[in-house]
Amino acid sequence: MHEQLETLLEMQDLHMQRRALEEGGVRELETGLFEMSAEEAIDALDAKISELELRLGKSIQERFRSLIGTRQRAVVPVLAGVCYGCFVAVPTSWAAEADPNEKLNVCQSCGHFQYYPT
Amino acid sequence: MQLRDFFSVDAIDLDLNTETKDETLKILVGLFHLDEKSESILFKMLKRRENLGSTGIGRGIAIPHCRSLVVNRLRVAFGRHGAGLDFKAIDEKPVHYVFLIVAPPLEVSNQYLPVLGKIAQFSKEADVPERLAAVESAEGFLQLLEEKGV
Numbered sequence: 354m355h356e357q358l359e360t361l362l363e364m365q366d367l368h369m370q371r372r373a374l375e376e377g378g379v380r381e382l383e384t385g386l387f388e389m390s391a392e393e394a395i396d397a398l399d400a401k402i403s404e405l406e407l408r409l410g411k412s413i414q415e416r417f418r419s420l421i422g423t424r425q426r427a428v429v430p431v432l433a434g435v436c437y438g439c440f441v442a443v444p445t446s447w448a449a450e451a452d453p454n455e456k457l458n459v460c461q462s463c464g465h466f467q468y469y470p471t
Numbered sequence: 472m473q474l475r476d477f478f479s480v481d482a483i484d485l486d487l488n489t490e491t492k493d494e495t496l497k498i499l500v501g502l503f504h505l506d507e508k509s510e511s512i513l514f515k516m517l518k519r520r521e522n523l524g525s526t527g528i529g530r531g532i533a534i535p536h537c538r539s540l541v542v543n544r545l546r547v548a549f550g551r552h553g554a555g556l557d558f559k560a561i562d563e564k565p566v567h568y569v570f571l572i573v574a575p576p577l578e579v580s581n582q583y584l585p586v587l588g589k590i591a592q593f594s595k596e597a598d599v600p601e602r603l604a605a606v607e608s609a610e611g612f613l614q615l616l617e618e619k620g621v
């Protein structure tokens with residue numbers, strides 16, 4: 354897998370975890386059943402996200418920040434040849450590659466980074 | 472929604488003989504048959520979650536969980552460890568029963584939280600630890616879930 358794609362995936366997962374701790378059901382469960390301190394966890398997640406960010410090139414870093422800020426997600430899955438950022442079919446030549454995750458693909462139509470789940 | 476519908480027989484391991492929490496998480500993630508890279512990302516995320524606070528909720532039960540884009544649908548696994556594992560659980564007791572739950576960031580039917588909740592509800596029933604200890608097969612495990620009406 355492309356190294357920066359892996360970092361982006363991790364960062365996005367951490368962002369999702371952070372967001373879930375700020376509101377609603379997950380927060381309730383984490384602080385109740387699992388006795389987690391949500392504030393401490395959010396601080397720890399922020400620290401990790403900042404650390405990972407340093408691994409990204411400048412332009413990728415900027416794209417990630419802008420996407421996660423405005424559209425909640427920066428990396429979207431491609432499932433059955435369709436980009437889940439915009440629901441437009443990806444060029445067949447991209448999806449046909451042996452391992453499309455070896456490249457850092459950016460959707461031509463919505464600008465999200467793309468990930469092909471197994 | 473029935474909890475048993477989310478478990479498949481090949482994602483149930485009643486004879487874990489792992490030494491550590493990490494090794495156990497790896498074995499359970501392996502039950503999902505993802506590619507190597509996805510497994511390692513998932514393992515890392517589960518570890519990160521554990522570092523924020525143990526998912527060992529006491530009475531020998533742990534529920535490691537996370538969301539990640541490397542899975543395209545909600546996946547659950549169950550593992551039983553006879554000797555017990557140091558999971559840094561809330562009650563500091565060894566963990567014998569591990570429910571693993573992973574889900575993509577966004578799911579169409581939003582099952583992650585309800586499934587987590589149902590496993591928590593199941594885990595809180597007084598006789599569940601001893602019933603889990605007595606289960607003899609994966610099918611028996613599924614029957615127990617069914618019997619408990621979760």
Ligand SMILES: [Zn+2]
Pocket residue numbers: 436437438439440441460461462463464465
């Ligand atoms: Zn798109």
